[in-house]
Amino acid sequence: MYVRDTIAAVSTPPGNGGIGIIRVSGDMAAMVGNAIFKPVYDGGLVSHRFSFGTIFDPTSGESVDEAMAVYMRSPRSYTREDVLELHCHGGWLVVERVLALVLSRGIRLADPGEFTRRAFLNGRIDLIQAEAVMDIIASKSESALQLAQSQREGALSKRIDDVRGYLLRALALVEAYIDFPDDDLGATDIAAISASVEEAQGLVSALLATFEEGRILRDGISVLIVGKPNAGKSSLLNRLLNENRAIVTHIPGTTRDIIEETITFEGLSVRLLDTAGIRHTDDLVEQEGISRALGKIPLADLVLAVFDASREFSKEDQMIFDALDGCRTIAVLNKADLDQRLILPDEDRFEATVRIAALSGYGIDLLKHTVCQQFLHSTTADSRELVVLSRARHRDALVSAEQHLQRFTNGLLDRNLELLALDLRGALQAVGSVTGQTTTDDVLDLIFSSFCIGK
Amino acid sequence: MISYDQIYDVIVVGAGHAGCEAALAASRMGCRTMLLTINLDAIALMSCNPSIGGLAKGHLVKEIDALGGEMAKNIDATGIQFRILNTKKGPAVRASRAQADKQLYRLRMKRVLEQQKNLDLKQGEVTSLYFESGELRGVELQSGIRFLSKTVVVTTGTFMRGLIHIGLNHYPGGRAGDQPSIGLSDQLRVLGFHVGRLKTGTPARLDARSIDFTKLETQFGDDPPMPFSLSTERITMPQLPCHIAYTNPHSHDIIRSGLDRSPLYSGIIEGVGPRYCPSIEDKVVRFPDKDRHQTFIEPEGLDTIEVYPSGMSTSLPIDIQIAFYRSIVGLEQVEIMRPAYAIEYDYVDPIQLHTSLETKGVKNLYHAGQINGTSGYEEAAGQGLVAGINAALRVKGQEPLVLGRSQAYIGVMIDDLVTLGTKEPYRMFTSRAEYRLLLREDNADLRLREIGYGLGLVTEPEYAIFTEKQRMISEELERIATTRLVHSEMQLDVLASRGLGDVQKGTTLEHLLKRSDVNYSDLAELDTVSRETPAAIREQVEIQTKYKGYIDRQLEQIEQSKKLETTRIPLELNYDSVKSLTTEVREKLSKNRPDTLGQASRIPGVTPAAISILSIAIKSSSWKDTSDRCTQ
Numbered sequence A: 001m002y003v004r005d006t007i008a009a010v011s012t013p014p015g016n017g018g019i020g021i022i023r024v025s026g027d028m029a030a031m032v033g034n035a036i037f038k039p040v041y042d043g044g045l046v047s048h049r050f051s052f053g054t055i056f057d058p059t060s061g062e063s064v065d066e067a068m069a070v071y072m073r074s075p076r077s078y079t080r081e082d083v084l085e086l087h088c089h090g091g092w093l094v095v096e097r098v099l100a101l102v103l104s105r106g107i108r109l110a111d112p113g114e115f116t117r118r119a120f121l122n123g124r125i126d127l128i129q130a131e132a133v134m135d136i137i138a139s140k141s142e143s144a145l146q147l148a149q150s151q152r153e154g155a156l157s158k159r160i161d162d163v164r165g166y167l168l169r170a171l172a173l174v175e176a177y178i179d180f181p182d183d184d185l186g187a188t189d190i191a192a193i194s195a196s197v198e199e200a201q202g203l204v205s206a207l208l209a210t211f212e213e214g215r216i217l218r219d220g221i222s223v224l225i226v227g228k229p230n231a232g233k234s235s236l237l238n239r240l241l242n243e244n245r246a247i248v249t250h251i252p253g254t255t256r257d258i259i260e261e262t263i264t265f266e267g268l269s270v271r272l273l274d275t276a277g278i279r280h281t282d283d284l285v286e287q288e289g290i291s292r293a294l295g296k297i298p299l300a301d302l303v304l305a306v307f308d309a310s311r312e313f314s315k316e317d318q319m320i321f322d323a324l325d326g327c328r329t330i331a332v333l334n335k336a337d338l339d340q341r342l343i344l345p346d347e348d349r350f351e352a353t354v355r356i357a358a359l360s361g362y363g364i365d366l367l368k369h370t371v372c373q374q375f376l377h378s379t380t381a382d383s384r385e386l387v388v389l390s391r392a393r394h395r396d397a398l399v400s401a402e403q404h405l406q407r408f409t410n411g412l413l414d415r416n417l418e419l420l421a422l423d424l425r426g427a428l429q430a431v432g433s434v435t436g437q438t439t440t441d442d443v444l445d446l447i448f449s450s451f452c453i454g455k
Numbered sequence B: 001m002i003s004y005d006q007i008y009d010v011i012v013v014g015a016g017h018a019g020c021e022a023a024l025a026a027s028r029m030g031c032r033t034m035l036l037t038i039n040l041d042a043i044a045l046m047s048c049n050p051s052i053g054g055l056a057k058g059h060l061v062k063e064i065d066a067l068g069g070e071m072a073k074n075i076d077a078t079g080i081q082f083r084i085l086n087t088k089k090g091p092a093v094r095a096s097r098a099q100a101d102k103q104l105y106r107l108r109m110k111r112v113l114e115q116q117k118n119l120d121l122k123q124g125e126v127t128s129l130y131f132e133s134g135e136l137r138g139v140e141l142q143s144g145i146r147f148l149s150k151t152v153v154v155t156t157g158t159f160m161r162g163l164i165h166i167g168l169n170h171y172p173g174g175r176a177g178d179q180p181s182i183g184l185s186d187q188l189r190v191l192g193f194h195v196g197r198l199k200t201g202t203p204a205r206l207d208a209r210s211i212d213f214t215k216l217e218t219q220f221g222d223d224p225p226m227p228f229s230l231s232t233e234r235i236t237m238p239q240l241p242c243h244i245a246y247t248n249p250h251s252h253d254i255i256r257s258g259l260d261r262s263p264l265y266s267g268i269i270e271g272v273g274p275r276y277c278p279s280i281e282d283k284v285v286r287f288p289d290k291d292r293h294q295t296f297i298e299p300e301g302l303d304t305i306e307v308y309p310s311g312m313s314t315s316l317p318i319d320i321q322i323a324f325y326r327s328i329v330g331l332e333q334v335e336i337m338r339p340a341y342a343i344e345y346d347y348v349d350p351i352q353l354h355t356s357l358e359t360k361g362v363k364n365l366y367h368a369g370q371i372n373g374t375s376g377y378e379e380a381a382g383q384g385l386v387a388g389i390n391a392a393l394r395v396k397g398q399e400p401l402v403l404g405r406s407q408a409y410i411g412v413m414i415d416d417l418v419t420l421g422t423k424e425p426y427r428m429f430t431s432r433a434e435y436r437l438l439l440r441e442d443n444a445d446l447r448l449r450e451i452g453y454g455l456g457l458v459t460e461p462e463y464a465i466f467t468e469k470q471r472m473i474s475e476e477l478e479r480i481a482t483t484r485l486v487h488s489e490m491q492l493d494v495l496a497s498r499g500l501g502d503v504q505k506g507t508t509l510e511h512l513l514k515r516s517d518v519n520y521s522d523l524a525e526l527d528t529v530s531r532e533t534p535a536a537i538r539e540q541v542e543i544q545t546k547y548k549g550y551i552d553r554q555l556e557q558i559e560q561s562k563k564l565e566t567t568r569i570p571l572e573l574n575y576d577s578v579k580s581l582t583t584e585v586r587e588k589l590s591k592n593r594p595d596t597l598g599q600a601s602r603i604p605g606v607t608p609a610a611i612s613i614l615s616i617a618i619k620s621s622s623w624k625d626t627s628d629r630c631t632q
Ligand SMILES: Cc1cc2nc3c(=O)[nH]c(=O)nc-3n(C[C@H](O)[C@H](O)[C@H](O)COP(=O)(O)OP(=O)(O)OC[C@H]3O[C@@H](n4cnc5c(N)ncnc54)[C@H](O)[C@@H]3O)c2cc1C
Pocket: B013, B014, B015, B016, B017, B018, B019, B036, B037, B038, B039, B042, B043, B044, B045, B046, B047, B048, B049, B124, B125, B126, B127, B155, B156, B157, B158, B159, B160, B174, B175, B176, B180, B181, B182, B184, B200, B201, B202, B277, B341, B342, B343, B368, B369, B370, B371, B374, B375, B376, B377, B380, B381
């Protein structure tokens, strides 16, 4: 529960970065600023102005770091409360030390998501916006950002309102037959009621069907590259990376381990996992690497199976084939510029087959496009116009609505209007909880505890 | 002004359906009570339709009865046709309705009032409330007398600045044949109340001798007629049928030809009318494609030739009225005995009331009935009962009775009124109740009898009957949960003949009763004890067993909302000091001043976020000092 005291937290990601930001929100923000920050130009902190100076320990008088500080007076701040931000050098030790200084002034460490929770509670943003902010922060790609922004602009809310409209219409009909038995309304028009419910059901299940895509837009996909040692995995990887310098993480490992790179294809965030070459070997370390690679296959959203098209189908290729059972896979036939000897035994089991020449770059664009097509089914490539579900809470609410509607459909035979009304109301309430109309404190607590600290 | 030398505990202004219940409740609770009304010959008069009950309204009447009110007993004693509506639908939406002998209804209520201990009945028009040093102390009458009291319940119905319209003619009146009440609403306005204007209408009363009933469909009541009141053993009044007639395209042409002289369509009437009870011209204009509208021709009593054509209210001029009614098949020769008319009247927005029905602006003043913007006898009576009870409780220095939305339709109605206010006449519907499955006619006593008894409105013998019923229900529920089928020859025969051959040996009767193809009468064939169960107990056991799943779901919802419903918002809360609320929400809350968070959450535009903020503000009491906190 939100209490109106002053809170603080580090709002940059953990680890050593260029700068570290400590954010303070609440009535005591200015007091803290004045107590531990000394601006170069005397005159104290002016609201919404950056000032340069030093952070010092008021008990010892010792200087802790050079820093920039900005004070934002309520209500013109992120939380609508008084906010102080201290931008210091990013070394983790320094950041920790500054935070400790702030906390020593009687200020509480913020709970996860508490800043945004306050912004929400103080009426600055609504529930969907609050969630979108979280997505914007977590955005790993253009598409995720666009999705978050479109949700912030209310595209999803609008669709939810449509669902509500149909349900309300059905409910109104049911209620009319209940409350006006003597008014000559004619026999209960179950068909009209269920037609309206079916419209709502259609929208709900269409929305639910977008959840997978929404999740992908938000979180991106993982693509595993497998192939025998000389099929051209590494050159494919290099080719993909060269053209996309947006390397976010690079977890180095031994050559036998899995290499992970994150890049974007047409706005979609793609985590590429390169694995050890698959082959028969007696080398224990290499065996370990291979079995890890094979173990990863079922976990990936998509597998790129790289084959050397200039050679005949081999035992190693068969091993890969076996491991791919049931996985979404694109067959990548490398070395398309050489003589083609490969005949894939069962080409239909792949989602697609793409011919490339990794060294020259031939077919790479087509491959990227093909990858995206596997996930972005919507007709428009601009995710700003998409209405998709991307949050588990929304999905859960709609699943619950769907259950109520299912119960409604099952009850149609009995034609017990008062029970049908109950199901419709249940569905309405569930649907309403997406836009924040009928949400409870418990739900809010859950939402805000999933916010990452500092934002 | 001459001051009368007695100080009453409770003065009730107006002896309509609200006023009668209020006065009876207060006097039965031992308070010195006076009931003042403009015309003692028009007590509990049915201004409009000669009937009581219907969907949600029947529920209200049964609740009034369970709490110890009079309406149910009065209609049982004077009803001339009884019907249960929606018998083919579920138990929660079944409702009782009865035609009344209008004059007998009024006369019996007058007799009950006259015989009531602690109650004085007087004729007179109240022109103002009387205050001493800012406190309400009584009322003043047109005749120049002042009556003193500790509390006042105002139930003036359609009378305050009543204006009757027939075509383009209009004249002051509280209803046809009665004087309006002038002065009182002006004073209320001066006192700071928001006083608005509403409108309603009534059809003509027709001469039955001029109607050819052979051309109409006949509709009889139920046989035997089922009474409303728990205290009525059986209906003894003679029973009469109603008749059904229809308008036709020609009728509609006549209506259209008179619209230019309709006070409604020519803009003379400013008050807002009820959308759910439109006049015939409204129906014709709004639904031009409908080529007929139905009317029930209802008798106004046993000894009168006057009949009431329901749904045919109008404010069109008299020549159009005559032509229109005569265009209906069977009514070709009809004579109008009293013309149809519309009436505009002042009401006081109930948003200015607490859930006790006491006004927020004036302490010890209560409003009930049509003055609160409701319409209907049952709605009025329900409020009157609560206002009378709460005035009496105030006199006794006790906490007010507030019925919850999960407890009674009366609770739903009052909560709606005081939370949302009224902008058009408010009528009860079952759809207004979110816990509809729990608020049934059949369990009104289980919900409310205890409360009525606690207040002293339910007599010892009545209460004894109730506790006995309760005991029998729980025993029977227990018994069917533990009695198992033994598959005796007799049981196997019955099961087979019912197509229940699949029922296993050892199945409990409860389990069996849960099946949609089994009802209690089947149980009665399967085991001898069930045969002996009285009808009222059977009904409860059957409903409670069959609907258990749904009932439990609703109970769970009630539990979830309890926290909000029971969190009180301090009276002195200054919403402007709760900075985190948006301006819009702040304005709404300042205007409505809800008593609880639950109420606040039902005000449109008050978001869940706002409720969270409010609940925090209340808990931390930070609203007291946020405005002048030091920021350094
Ligand atoms: C023309 C008309 C049409 C209606 N149509 C419908 C309809 O279609 N459907 C429906 O449900 N309801 C209808 N009603 C409403 C129904 O009659 C009322 O809702 C119900 O009677 C209200 O009960 P009440 O106790 O609040 O007021 P009323 O029954 O109106 O009683 C008010 C009482 O207060 C007395 N009184 C008023 N002012 C004073 C005063 N200053 N001093 C002393 N006594 C005073 C009056 O004499 C009267 O006895 C209609 C009413 C009218 C007049």
